[in-house]
Amino acid sequence: MKLSIVIPAYNEEESITETIDGIEKAFAKVNIEHEIFVVNDSSKDGTLQVLEQLALKYPSLKYETNEGPNGFGYAVRYGLERFSGDCVAVMMADLSDSPYDLIRYYTTMLEGNYDCVFGSRFIKGGKVIDYPFIKKIINRVANFIIKITMGIRYNDTTNAFKLYKREVIEGVKPILAPHFNLTIELPLKAIIRGYTYTVVPNSWTNRKYGVSKLKIKEMGSRYFFILVYCFVEKFFSRGDFKRK
Template sequence: MSQETISLVVPCYNEEATIEIFYHEVLKYEKQMPAQLEFCFVDDGSSDRTIAILRKLAAQDSRVHYVSFSRNFGKEAGLYAGLELATGDYVATMDVDLQDPPYLLPEMYRIVKEEGYDCVATKRSTRKGEPVVRSFFARMFYRIINRMSDTEIVDGARDYRFMSRQMVNAIIEDGEYNRFSKGIFSWVGFNTKWLSYENIERSAGQTKWSFWGLFKYSIEGILAYSTVPLYISSFIGVALFILSIIAFIFIIIKKLVWGDPVQGWASMVCILLFLGGIILLCLGIIGLYVSKIYLETKKRQIYIVKEKK
């Protein structure tokens, strides 16, 4: 019987300071798993020495493979490309900065092999070391999306997962352009066990996620797995229409009974600005969904490979 293989999918963007640290740290736990490791690095259009380091590792170790994008396509594209590159019986998706601790890999492998799970997912039990404002908005995002969507996304969930080949194939077949992996992992189903660990600082380098980038990513997630914003905009429209009818009737009765002229131009301007803002908000929500439809119908490539090994 041939030895099983575990593929490690590792997206990289300007990570010259962390790649070799990650590689050597993973090798420390190789002997604890009775399986062959395969490294699947994805260079997401880096502008530093990331690709040079990947070439060096691939030349030294035949188990190291990589793809390099023609430009930066984003982490979602990187994960998808890595899953397509991976050939292992099992696949783990990890961050190269060691915030996804490699010491969990042997336990994840054991759980899938012995306990009958298709996937072992991870989540942070704490957000120690993370800015307070960022932590607050992250928690709010998970609360909002789980109220809006039928697809559950666990608070603190990481992209660090250990999956069976069957589950990976299901994810690859979901070839949508606007990808939100946390939602896709949950949507495809399969038996999943969760492991918790405390937040870990990066081994080196700086995070590539800004607050604005995370905000846009959260909007992507809500739009990808919920149509509730459309219902909310419709509800607001109906509520304001009913309110305007009531106000119109009140003004007519007031004129007929008391003979008061209609006054309050300043308040009228405020009301018009308010209604205009609500209309633009609702149109914006609809526009975001239309833009997603537009991008999906164009059938563009999720990523373009410049170099592969």
């Protein structure tokens, strides 16, 4: 089963080399057919030039530029329309996600024949490194609200780093979120539409370079919109969107 890794990248010239090197170093130890698909989200720095050089080094690396509209969700959606694998993971370009966790996701998916594998940084075995305190508090409150609203047990919905079979990505369309609220739209739709999933522990490390693109003040209402949308689908659509 071929694994695709979609990585949205906006102004990540400082971190993208270490991210790709780290993935390839981890995958050199296992026999997993894979592609790395980096979506350059119209970066204003040297991200594109760095990708051009990396592609000469790694045959598995593919990259394209999203000319617009731009934003995290748009960039991920661009990749999800064009990946070639049988399953796809969304990873960040800033070194925050571990490729060794991704290998665990993949083997878990195969062994259990799950449609999705979700990570949690907040269960036994999970960990966060250098997580800003205020951001962590907001994260835990947001995930608690999502859990209660949607009636699920999963406690790390907002983390983008997840693995989906191709049929799940097709099954959750149309994808609406243009920004970071995509991180909750994909897993919530997968859950309420009846796809199977399991949760494994994963780690998260704060970025070494650059600045986070997530603006919490701007995103609150957008997350709320997607949460309400999924709530309405779960409780009022009478199963019209469930997988057949």
